Amino acid sequence: QVQLVxxxxxxxxxxxxxxxxxxxxxxxxxxxxxxxxxxxxxKEREGMSCVSATDGSTYYRDSVKGRFTITRDNANNAVHLxxxxxxxxxxxxxxxxxxxxxxxxxxxxxxITVEGVEKWxxxxxxxxxx
Numbered sequence: 001q002v003q004l005v006x007x008x009x010x011x012x013x014x015x016x017x018x019x020x021x022x023x024x025x026x027x028x029x030x031x032x033x034x035x036x037x038x039x040x041x042x043k044e045r046e047g048m049s050c051v052s053a054t055d056g057s058t059y060y061r062d063s064v065k066g067r068f069t070i071t072r073d074n075a076n077n078a079v080h081l082x083x084x085x086x087x088x089x090x091x092x093x094x095x096x097x098x099x100x101x102x103x104x105x106x107x108x109x110x111x112i113t114v115e116g117v118e119k120w121x122x123x124x125x126x127x128x129x130x
Contacts (some may be wrong), residue, residue: 001025001026002025002026002027002119003024003025003026003119003121004022004023004024004096004097004098004119004120004121004122005022005023005024005025005121005122006020006021006022006023006094006095006096006121006122006123006124007020007021007023007124008020008021008124009094009124009125009126010125010126010127011127011128011129012086012126012127012128013128013129013130014086014087014088014128014129014130015085015086016086016128017082017083017084017085017086018083018086018126019080019081019082019083020036020080020081020083020094020096020124020126021073021078021079021080021081022034022036022078022079022080022081022096022121023076023077023078024077024078024098025077027098027119028077029072029074029077029078029079029098030053030072030074030077031053031100032053032098032099032100032118032119033050033051033052033053033054033098033099033100033101033104033105034050034051034053034070034072034079034096034097034098035047035048035049035050035051035096035097035098035099035104035105035108035114035117036048036049036050036068036070036079036081036094036095036096036097037094037095037096037097037108037114038090038092038093038094038095038126039092039093039095039123040091040092040093044112044113045095045113045114046061046112047061047107047108047109047111047114048060048061048063048064048068048081048094048108048109049061049064049068049070049081049108049109050070050104050105050108050109051070051071051072051079051105052105053100054102056072057105058070059105059106059108059109060109061109064083064090067083067084067085067086068081068082068083068084069081069082069084070082079096081094081096083126086126086128087128088128088129089128090126090128091126091127091128091129092125092126093123093124093125093126094123094124094125094126095120095121095122095123095124096120096121097114097117097118097119097120097121098117098118098119099117099118099119100118101118104117
């Protein structure tokens with residue numbers, strides 16, 4: 001079965017850290033650009049970070065730059081998002097997405113709505129609260 005599955009969400013205090021994982025089954029993730037998105041109720045799903053399949057370049061939206069780190073874990077067919085210094089405004093459902101098209105990562109971190117993404121995970125809740 002071809003799917004993406006996120007894990008690692010939960011409740012954390014402000015200033016804390018979480019590590020999200022995006023695991024793939026049924027396909028090889030390192031052949032895809034992989035992005036992390038988040039969505040809060042009533043708002044568009046917004047891209048936060050992406051890692052390129054072409055050269056491993058990483059991309060971040062300004063709001064998370066310096067706090068979030070995206071990495072590939074090819075041995076486990078996964079991509080991770082390390083989130084440090086979390087803030088209440090980081091509270092959202094986090095989704096990973098995989099797409100083979102060139103330019104995907106640039107679109108992820110510069111636009112609000114990304115259309116036509118090939119694969120999505122089901123999401124994992126991150127809550128930052130004291």
